[in-house]
Amino acid sequence: MGRHISPCENMAGEGCGLKRVLDLIGGKWKILILCVIYAEGTVRYGELRRRIYGITNTMLAHSLREMERDGLVERHQFDEMPVRVEYSLTASAGSMIPILLELKRWGEEHMKP
Amino acid sequence: MGRHISPCENMAGEGCGLKRVLDLIGGKWKILILCVIYAEGTVRYGELRRRIYGITNTMLAHSLREMERDGLVERHQFDEMPVRVEYSLTASAGSMIPILLELKRWGEEHMKP
Numbered sequence: 001m002g003r004h005i006s007p008c009e010n011m012a013g014e015g016c017g018l019k020r021v022l023d024l025i026g027g028k029w030k031i032l033i034l035c036v037i038y039a040e041g042t043v044r045y046g047e048l049r050r051r052i053y054g055i056t057n058t059m060l061a062h063s064l065r066e067m068e069r070d071g072l073v074e075r076h077q078f079d080e081m082p083v084r085v086e087y088s089l090t091a092s093a094g095s096m097i098p099i100l101l102e103l104k105r106w107g108e109e110h111m112k113p
Numbered sequence: 114m115g116r117h118i119s120p121c122e123n124m125a126g127e128g129c130g131l132k133r134v135l136d137l138i139g140g141k142w143k144i145l146i147l148c149v150i151y152a153e154g155t156v157r158y159g160e161l162r163r164r165i166y167g168i169t170n171t172m173l174a175h176s177l178r179e180m181e182r183d184g185l186v187e188r189h190q191f192d193e194m195p196v197r198v199e200y201s202l203t204a205s206a207g208s209m210i211p212i213l214l215e216l217k218r219w220g221e222e223h224m225k226p
Contacts, residue, residue, distance in 0.1 A: 016217075017220030017224070018144065018145065018213065019220075020224045021220035022144060023141070024220075026139070026140065027140070028135045028139040031131065032129075035131060095219065096219055099212065099215045100131065103134050106208065106209055106212060107130030107131055108130035108133075110209075111134070111137065
């Protein structure tokens, strides 16, 4: 394979868009969380937990807090008894979904289960 | 946002293509390693290390071993003195690159450095 234009001059440095995305959604859970919220539109915490096979309470709660802080997820609290909390995607996070679905298709084509 | 077709029936379960990809390239380094090797065509270990800002020797060596085992990276050893080792992408890994570049563009559009 020949030499290609480098995706970044300073790969993984401050200026790299890919590094910024990976800092935001790196790790195994956040992308899956985005996809479940996308699929549901809005989703309650318990339903999220049920849908993501293998995630712990701690990891889900921690990931959601970071994603809310980073502008990927909106948290809606309804003052009912018991309190109801729902999550939805921001417009910004929604625009990442088609790329994640391409990655999913790649996984299905190139890897055996 | 309304309800969408779910990307997976069993999100993050065994059958999910996205989960399989994330198991393969999850974490912050592997995607960056793929991009540097792609940019260079073939690249020596020391050059990889220099190009990926902030990676440790341990993380780079460990990641490369796993990526070779998983069929993403090819390792070529030349019996010179000193021994020369170069890495290149497999065809399968190469086909993931356009998707990663889209993710990079998303990062540049949606996130401030």
